[in-house]
Amino acid sequence: xxxxxxxxxxxxxxxxxxxxxxxxxADVTSFTLNSTYYNACTMVAGKVFxxxxxxxxxxxxxxxxxxxxxxxxxxxxxxxxxxxxxADSRAALNEIIDASACGLIAIVEDNNGTKWTVGYSQSxxxxxALSLKGANSTSGKKLTDQNGTTITLESExxxxxxxxxxxxxxxxxxxxxxxxxxxxxxxxxxxGGNVTDDGELTVTERGVCWSTHATPTTSDSKQAAVxxxxxxxxxxxxSLSAETAYHARAYAINSAGTSYGAxxxxxxxx
Amino acid sequence: xxxxxxxxKPEYLGKDVYTAKPEYDxxxxxxxxxxxxxxxxxxxxxxxxxxxxxxxRS
Numbered sequence: 580x581x582x583x584x585x586x587x588x589x590x591x592x593x594x595x596x597x598x599x600x601x602x603x604x605a606d607v608t609s610f611t612l613n614s615t616y617y618n619a620c621t622m623v624a625g626k627v628f629x630x631x632x633x634x635x636x637x638x639x640x641x642x643x644x645x646x647x648x649x650x651x652x653x654x655x656x657x658x659x660x661x662x663x664x665x666a667d668s669r670a671a672l673n674e675i676i677d678a679s680a681c682g683l684i685a686i687v688e689d690n691n692g693t694k695w696t697v698g699y700s701q702s703x704x705x706x707x708a709l710s711l712k713g714a715n716s717t718s719g720k721k722l723t724d725q726n727g728t729t730i731t732l733e734s735e736x737x738x739x740x741x742x743x744x745x746x747x748x749x750x751x752x753x754x755x756x757x758x759x760x761x762x763x764x765x766x767x768x769x770x771g772g773n774v775t776d777d778g779e780l781t782v783t784e785r786g787v788c789w790s791t792h793a794t795p796t797t798s799d800s801k802q803a804a805v806x807x808x809x810x811x812x813x814x815x816x817x818s819l820s821a822e823t824a825y826h827a828r829a830y831a832i833n834s835a836g837t838s839y840g841a842x843x844x845x846x847x848x849x
Numbered sequence: 850x851x852x853x854x855x856x857x858k859p860e861y862l863g864k865d866v867y868t869a870k871p872e873y874d875x876x877x878x879x880x881x882x883x884x885x886x887x888x889x890x891x892x893x894x895x896x897x898x899x900x901x902x903x904x905x906r907s
Contacts, residue, residue, distance in 0.1 A: 608864055611901055619868045619899050621861065624882070746879035748867045754876040775876040 595690040596638040599657065600628035600747050601675065604682040604708045610699055616742040617696055627748045627779050628686060631671060633659050640687050640695065642740055655697045655734045657685060657709065662727035672714070672728055679732055682708030686743050694743040700736045707736040751778035753831035755785065757840030758813075765821035765848045770802075771813035772829025772840050780833035782807040787814050788839075789827035797830055797837060807832075819847050853907060855892035857883050861903030868899050 606626035611619035637660040644653045661672055675683075684698040684705065698709035712733040718726040754776035762769040770787035786803035788795045804812035819825065825847070829840035861883050870879040871894050881891060883903060895901040 608861075609902070611899060613900050619866055619895075619901055621903060622865045622867070624863050624865055626865075745869050746867045748865065748880070751878075751880075754878060756876050773876075776878075776880060776882075 595636060596640050596687055597632075597690050597692075598688040599631045599633070599638065599659070600686040600688075600749065601631065601678065601683045601709075602626065602628040602685075602748075603678050604684055604698075604705050607684045607699070607705065609704070610696060610741075610743070612701055612741070613744075616744050617699075618744050620743070620745055620748055622748050625779055627750055629674075630747075630749055631675070634662060637662065640689070640697070644739070651737055653736045653739060655709070655736060655740060656712065657687065657697060657732045658729065660727060660729050672730060675730060675732075676711055676714055679709065679711040682710055683732060685709055685732070686747055688747075694747065695740045696743045697740055698732075698734045700738045701741070702738050703736065707734050707738075709734045750780050750833075750835050751776075752836040752838040753778045753780075753782050753785075753833050755829050755831040755838050755840045757787075757827070757829040757843050758811075759843055760816070760825075760827055760845035763845055763847060766817065766819045768816040768819060768825075768845060768847070769813060770816050770827055770829070770843075771811065772831075773811045774809045774831045777809050777831075778833050778835055780835055782809065782831050782833050785812055785829070785831040787816060787827055787829050789816055789825050791823060791825060793826050794842065795826050795828060796839070797832075801830070821847050822849050823847050853889055853892060855889075855896050855904050856907040857887070857892075858903050858905055864903070866895070866901065866903065868895070868901075871898075 606623050608621040610617040639658045641656045686694050688694045700707040709732040712731040714730045716728040756773045758771040760768050760770050784803050788797050788799050788801035790799035802814040804814050828842045831838050864883050866881045896904040
Protein backbone atom coordinates (compact mmCIF):
# COMPACT_ATOMS: atom_id res chain seq x y z
CA UNK A 580 0.00 0.00 0.00
CA UNK A 581 1.28 3.48 -0.82
CA UNK A 582 0.38 6.98 0.21
CA UNK A 583 -0.86 9.47 -2.36
CA UNK A 584 -0.73 12.62 -0.22
CA UNK A 585 -2.81 15.77 -0.66
CA UNK A 586 -2.65 19.53 -0.49
CA UNK A 587 -5.33 21.86 0.77
CA UNK A 588 -6.11 25.45 -0.04
CA UNK A 589 -6.73 27.93 2.75
CA UNK A 590 -10.35 28.32 1.65
CA UNK A 591 -11.01 24.75 2.68
CA UNK A 592 -9.77 25.31 6.19
CA UNK A 593 -12.92 26.93 7.59
CA UNK A 594 -14.84 24.68 9.91
CA UNK A 595 -18.33 24.40 11.25
CA UNK A 596 -21.51 22.81 10.08
CA UNK A 597 -24.23 24.71 8.35
CA UNK A 598 -27.35 22.61 7.79
CA UNK A 599 -28.75 19.30 8.93
CA UNK A 600 -31.24 17.45 6.76
CA UNK A 601 -32.87 14.36 8.23
CA UNK A 602 -35.29 11.68 7.09
CA UNK A 603 -36.53 8.61 8.88
CA UNK A 604 -35.06 5.37 7.60
CA ALA A 605 -38.32 4.07 6.15
CA ASP A 606 -38.62 7.08 3.83
CA VAL A 607 -35.21 6.57 2.18
CA THR A 608 -34.82 3.76 -0.33
CA SER A 609 -31.13 4.06 -1.17
CA PHE A 610 -28.20 6.24 -2.13
CA THR A 611 -26.42 5.63 -5.43
CA LEU A 612 -22.67 5.33 -5.15
CA ASN A 613 -20.56 6.68 -8.01
CA SER A 614 -16.92 5.77 -7.29
CA THR A 615 -16.37 7.53 -3.97
CA TYR A 616 -19.44 9.71 -3.44
CA TYR A 617 -23.20 9.41 -3.52
CA ASN A 618 -24.63 11.06 -6.62
CA ALA A 619 -28.33 10.22 -6.25
CA CYS A 620 -30.87 9.56 -3.53
CA THR A 621 -34.02 7.49 -4.00
CA MET A 622 -36.97 8.31 -1.77
CA VAL A 623 -40.31 6.67 -1.19
CA ALA A 624 -42.81 8.62 -3.32
CA GLY A 625 -43.73 11.93 -1.76
CA LYS A 626 -41.22 11.69 1.10
CA VAL A 627 -38.45 14.25 1.61
CA PHE A 628 -35.74 15.23 4.07
CA UNK A 629 -36.54 17.91 6.65
CA UNK A 630 -34.15 20.81 7.03
CA UNK A 631 -32.86 22.01 10.39
CA UNK A 632 -30.60 25.00 10.89
CA UNK A 633 -28.83 25.79 14.11
CA UNK A 634 -27.04 28.77 15.61
CA UNK A 635 -23.44 29.35 14.56
CA UNK A 636 -20.90 27.20 16.38
CA UNK A 637 -23.51 24.98 18.04
CA UNK A 638 -23.47 22.04 15.67
CA UNK A 639 -20.75 19.44 15.36
CA UNK A 640 -20.17 16.36 13.21
CA UNK A 641 -17.65 13.77 14.40
CA UNK A 642 -16.17 10.63 12.93
CA UNK A 643 -14.16 8.51 15.34
CA UNK A 644 -12.27 5.48 14.08
CA UNK A 645 -10.91 2.81 16.39
CA UNK A 646 -9.66 -0.75 16.10
CA UNK A 647 -11.28 -3.17 18.49
CA UNK A 648 -10.15 -6.79 18.58
CA UNK A 649 -8.61 -6.30 15.17
CA UNK A 650 -11.81 -4.94 13.64
CA UNK A 651 -12.36 -1.40 12.47
CA UNK A 652 -15.12 0.47 14.23
CA UNK A 653 -16.24 3.91 13.14
CA UNK A 654 -18.61 6.03 15.17
CA UNK A 655 -20.42 8.90 13.50
CA UNK A 656 -21.99 11.43 15.77
CA UNK A 657 -23.89 14.64 15.30
CA UNK A 658 -24.16 16.99 18.25
CA UNK A 659 -26.31 20.12 18.47
CA UNK A 660 -26.62 22.67 21.18
CA UNK A 661 -29.96 24.44 21.21
CA UNK A 662 -29.66 27.47 23.42
CA UNK A 663 -32.55 29.05 25.27
CA UNK A 664 -35.74 27.14 25.63
CA UNK A 665 -37.91 28.88 23.08
CA ALA A 666 -41.06 27.19 21.88
CA ASP A 667 -39.57 26.85 18.37
CA SER A 668 -36.38 25.18 19.50
CA ARG A 669 -38.25 22.87 21.84
CA ALA A 670 -40.49 21.83 18.98
CA ALA A 671 -37.49 21.20 16.69
CA LEU A 672 -35.77 19.29 19.45
CA ASN A 673 -38.75 17.11 20.16
CA GLU A 674 -39.19 16.43 16.46
CA ILE A 675 -35.62 15.15 16.17
CA ILE A 676 -35.86 13.10 19.38
CA ASP A 677 -39.16 11.51 18.39
CA ALA A 678 -38.00 10.72 14.85
CA SER A 679 -34.69 9.27 16.04
CA ALA A 680 -36.60 6.42 17.65
CA CYS A 681 -37.28 5.19 14.09
CA GLY A 682 -33.64 5.70 13.05
CA LEU A 683 -32.50 8.70 11.04
CA ILE A 684 -30.51 9.15 7.88
CA ALA A 685 -28.95 12.58 7.62
CA ILE A 686 -27.22 14.82 5.13
CA VAL A 687 -25.03 17.36 6.87
CA GLU A 688 -23.75 20.41 5.01
CA ASP A 689 -20.59 22.09 6.26
CA ASN A 690 -19.57 25.70 5.82
CA ASN A 691 -17.52 24.80 2.75
CA GLY A 692 -20.72 23.65 1.07
CA THR A 693 -19.75 19.98 1.19
CA LYS A 694 -22.55 17.61 2.11
CA TRP A 695 -21.95 14.39 4.06
CA THR A 696 -24.21 11.39 4.46
CA VAL A 697 -24.51 10.07 7.99
CA GLY A 698 -26.47 7.04 9.08
CA TYR A 699 -26.34 5.33 5.66
CA SER A 700 -23.59 2.85 4.97
CA GLN A 701 -22.52 1.33 1.69
CA SER A 702 -21.73 -1.93 3.48
CA UNK A 703 -24.72 -2.06 5.78
CA UNK A 704 -27.13 0.19 3.89
CA UNK A 705 -29.86 1.38 6.25
CA UNK A 706 -28.80 -0.83 9.18
CA UNK A 707 -26.47 1.85 10.54
CA ALA A 708 -28.97 4.66 11.04
CA LEU A 709 -28.48 7.48 13.51
CA SER A 710 -30.24 7.10 16.82
CA LEU A 711 -30.46 9.19 19.93
CA LYS A 712 -27.42 8.92 22.20
CA GLY A 713 -28.46 11.58 24.65
CA ALA A 714 -30.37 14.81 25.19
CA ASN A 715 -29.19 16.80 28.16
CA SER A 716 -30.92 19.96 29.20
CA THR A 717 -29.30 22.42 31.58
CA SER A 718 -30.33 25.69 33.10
CA GLY A 719 -27.75 28.30 34.09
CA LYS A 720 -27.26 29.43 37.68
CA LYS A 721 -26.62 33.04 36.73
CA LEU A 722 -28.57 35.46 34.63
CA THR A 723 -25.79 35.51 32.04
CA ASP A 724 -25.47 31.74 31.78
CA GLN A 725 -26.68 30.06 28.69
CA ASN A 726 -29.32 27.44 29.09
CA GLY A 727 -30.42 24.90 26.59
CA THR A 728 -30.14 21.32 25.45
CA THR A 729 -27.35 19.31 23.94
CA ILE A 730 -28.59 16.50 21.74
CA THR A 731 -26.35 13.77 20.38
CA LEU A 732 -27.20 11.34 17.58
CA GLU A 733 -24.84 8.47 16.95
CA SER A 734 -24.29 5.59 14.56
CA GLU A 735 -21.76 2.74 14.64
CA UNK A 736 -20.45 1.68 11.28
CA UNK A 737 -17.53 0.05 9.49
CA UNK A 738 -17.56 2.64 6.66
CA UNK A 739 -16.49 6.25 6.69
CA UNK A 740 -18.84 9.07 5.79
CA UNK A 741 -19.23 9.73 2.10
CA UNK A 742 -19.81 12.98 0.27
CA UNK A 743 -23.28 13.55 -1.18
CA UNK A 744 -23.12 15.43 -4.49
CA UNK A 745 -26.78 15.44 -5.59
CA UNK A 746 -29.66 17.77 -4.82
CA UNK A 747 -30.98 17.27 -1.30
CA UNK A 748 -34.56 15.92 -1.41
CA UNK A 749 -36.49 18.73 0.26
CA UNK A 750 -39.77 20.42 -0.51
CA UNK A 751 -39.53 22.84 -3.39
CA UNK A 752 -41.52 25.34 -5.33
CA UNK A 753 -43.57 23.69 -8.12
CA UNK A 754 -42.31 23.05 -11.65
CA UNK A 755 -44.57 24.48 -14.35
CA UNK A 756 -44.42 24.88 -18.14
CA UNK A 757 -46.24 27.46 -20.28
CA UNK A 758 -48.43 26.69 -23.28
CA UNK A 759 -48.50 28.94 -26.33
CA UNK A 760 -51.30 31.53 -26.34
CA UNK A 761 -54.15 30.63 -28.70
CA UNK A 762 -57.61 31.89 -29.74
CA UNK A 763 -56.34 35.47 -29.81
CA UNK A 764 -58.90 38.21 -30.46
CA UNK A 765 -58.78 41.98 -29.88
CA UNK A 766 -59.56 41.57 -26.17
CA UNK A 767 -59.29 37.89 -25.22
CA UNK A 768 -57.00 34.91 -25.59
CA UNK A 769 -56.52 31.43 -24.20
CA UNK A 770 -53.48 30.40 -22.20
CA GLY A 771 -52.47 27.48 -20.08
CA GLY A 772 -49.70 25.33 -18.75
CA ASN A 773 -48.74 22.13 -17.02
CA VAL A 774 -47.69 21.72 -13.40
CA THR A 775 -45.24 18.86 -13.79
CA ASP A 776 -44.12 18.69 -10.16
CA ASP A 777 -45.87 19.99 -7.05
CA GLY A 778 -42.62 20.09 -5.01
CA GLU A 779 -44.19 17.63 -2.55
CA LEU A 780 -46.55 20.39 -1.39
CA THR A 781 -50.10 21.15 -2.45
CA VAL A 782 -50.30 23.53 -5.39
CA THR A 783 -52.93 25.92 -4.11
CA GLU A 784 -53.12 28.08 -7.22
CA ARG A 785 -52.02 27.85 -10.85
CA GLY A 786 -52.79 30.02 -13.81
CA VAL A 787 -51.38 32.49 -16.32
CA CYS A 788 -50.12 36.02 -15.68
CA TRP A 789 -49.49 38.63 -18.36
CA SER A 790 -48.39 42.20 -18.99
CA THR A 791 -47.11 44.46 -21.77
CA HIS A 792 -43.63 44.30 -20.24
CA ALA A 793 -41.30 41.32 -20.14
CA THR A 794 -41.24 38.86 -17.23
CA PRO A 795 -44.80 39.23 -15.94
CA THR A 796 -45.55 38.11 -12.39
CA THR A 797 -48.66 37.40 -10.35
CA SER A 798 -48.60 41.10 -9.36
CA ASP A 799 -49.57 41.91 -12.96
CA SER A 800 -52.79 40.77 -14.62
CA LYS A 801 -53.50 37.12 -13.97
CA GLN A 802 -56.16 34.48 -14.30
CA ALA A 803 -56.13 31.50 -11.96
CA ALA A 804 -57.38 28.10 -13.08
CA VAL A 805 -60.51 26.69 -11.47
CA UNK A 806 -58.46 24.37 -9.26
CA UNK A 807 -54.86 23.87 -8.13
CA UNK A 808 -52.90 20.63 -8.27
CA UNK A 809 -50.65 18.95 -10.81
CA UNK A 810 -51.31 18.50 -14.52
CA UNK A 811 -52.48 20.63 -17.41
CA UNK A 812 -54.81 23.60 -17.15
CA UNK A 813 -56.37 26.23 -19.41
CA UNK A 814 -57.51 29.76 -18.59
CA UNK A 815 -59.02 32.70 -20.44
CA UNK A 816 -57.13 35.98 -20.67
CA UNK A 817 -59.59 38.88 -20.75
CA SER A 818 -59.67 42.69 -20.79
CA LEU A 819 -56.79 42.83 -23.26
CA SER A 820 -56.19 45.93 -25.42
CA ALA A 821 -56.43 45.62 -29.21
CA GLU A 822 -53.27 45.54 -31.33
CA THR A 823 -51.03 45.23 -28.30
CA ALA A 824 -48.02 43.01 -27.72
CA TYR A 825 -48.15 40.99 -24.50
CA HIS A 826 -45.84 38.75 -22.51
CA ALA A 827 -47.37 35.85 -20.60
CA ARG A 828 -46.26 32.89 -18.54
CA ALA A 829 -47.87 30.15 -16.51
CA TYR A 830 -47.43 30.16 -12.74
CA ALA A 831 -47.99 27.74 -9.88
CA ILE A 832 -47.99 28.44 -6.14
CA ASN A 833 -47.35 26.14 -3.18
CA SER A 834 -46.35 26.99 0.38
CA ALA A 835 -42.65 27.09 -0.64
CA GLY A 836 -43.29 29.89 -3.15
CA THR A 837 -44.27 30.73 -6.72
CA SER A 838 -42.78 29.24 -9.88
CA TYR A 839 -43.13 30.41 -13.45
CA GLY A 840 -42.97 28.68 -16.81
CA ALA A 841 -41.17 30.04 -19.83
CA UNK A 842 -42.33 33.38 -21.20
CA UNK A 843 -44.50 33.39 -24.33
CA UNK A 844 -45.40 36.43 -26.42
CA UNK A 845 -48.54 37.23 -28.38
CA UNK A 846 -50.25 40.20 -30.01
CA UNK A 847 -53.96 40.96 -29.97
CA UNK A 848 -55.85 41.65 -33.17
CA UNK A 849 -57.38 44.94 -34.31
CA UNK B 850 -43.94 3.91 -31.00
CA UNK B 851 -40.19 3.43 -30.75
CA UNK B 852 -39.13 1.02 -28.02
CA UNK B 853 -37.05 2.59 -25.27
CA UNK B 854 -33.46 1.47 -24.81
CA UNK B 855 -33.94 1.57 -21.06
CA UNK B 856 -36.48 0.44 -18.52
CA UNK B 857 -37.20 1.11 -14.88
CA LYS B 858 -36.70 -1.90 -12.64
CA PRO B 859 -40.10 -2.90 -11.23
CA GLU B 860 -39.06 -2.41 -7.60
CA TYR B 861 -38.17 1.23 -8.33
CA LEU B 862 -41.41 2.17 -10.07
CA GLY B 863 -43.19 5.09 -8.40
CA LYS B 864 -40.20 6.23 -6.35
CA ASP B 865 -38.61 9.67 -6.47
CA VAL B 866 -34.93 10.00 -7.32
CA TYR B 867 -32.89 13.15 -6.78
CA THR B 868 -29.65 13.73 -8.68
CA ALA B 869 -27.48 16.73 -9.44
CA LYS B 870 -29.36 19.08 -11.77
CA PRO B 871 -29.01 17.75 -15.33
CA GLU B 872 -27.32 19.97 -17.90
CA TYR B 873 -30.29 19.66 -20.25
CA ASP B 874 -33.46 21.64 -19.54
CA UNK B 875 -36.29 19.72 -17.91
CA UNK B 876 -39.29 20.97 -15.90
CA UNK B 877 -38.66 18.69 -12.92
CA UNK B 878 -35.05 19.82 -12.48
CA UNK B 879 -33.08 17.35 -10.37
CA UNK B 880 -36.11 15.34 -9.26
CA UNK B 881 -37.24 12.36 -11.32
CA UNK B 882 -40.44 10.46 -10.61
CA UNK B 883 -39.79 6.93 -11.82
CA UNK B 884 -42.81 6.29 -14.00
CA UNK B 885 -43.80 5.91 -17.65
CA UNK B 886 -43.64 9.67 -18.19
CA UNK B 887 -39.84 9.75 -18.05
CA UNK B 888 -38.43 10.70 -21.43
CA UNK B 889 -35.73 8.76 -23.26
CA UNK B 890 -33.36 11.62 -22.41
CA UNK B 891 -34.21 11.28 -18.72
CA UNK B 892 -33.70 7.52 -18.77
CA UNK B 893 -30.40 7.89 -20.62
CA UNK B 894 -29.23 10.53 -18.13
CA UNK B 895 -30.05 8.35 -15.16
CA UNK B 896 -28.46 5.24 -16.63
CA UNK B 897 -25.45 6.63 -18.50
CA UNK B 898 -24.49 9.72 -16.48
CA UNK B 899 -25.65 8.96 -12.95
CA UNK B 900 -25.16 5.19 -13.13
CA UNK B 901 -28.50 4.84 -11.40
CA UNK B 902 -29.23 1.31 -10.19
CA UNK B 903 -32.97 1.58 -10.73
CA UNK B 904 -32.63 1.74 -14.54
CA UNK B 905 -31.47 -1.08 -16.80
CA ARG B 906 -31.11 -1.64 -20.53
CA SER B 907 -34.24 -3.18 -21.99
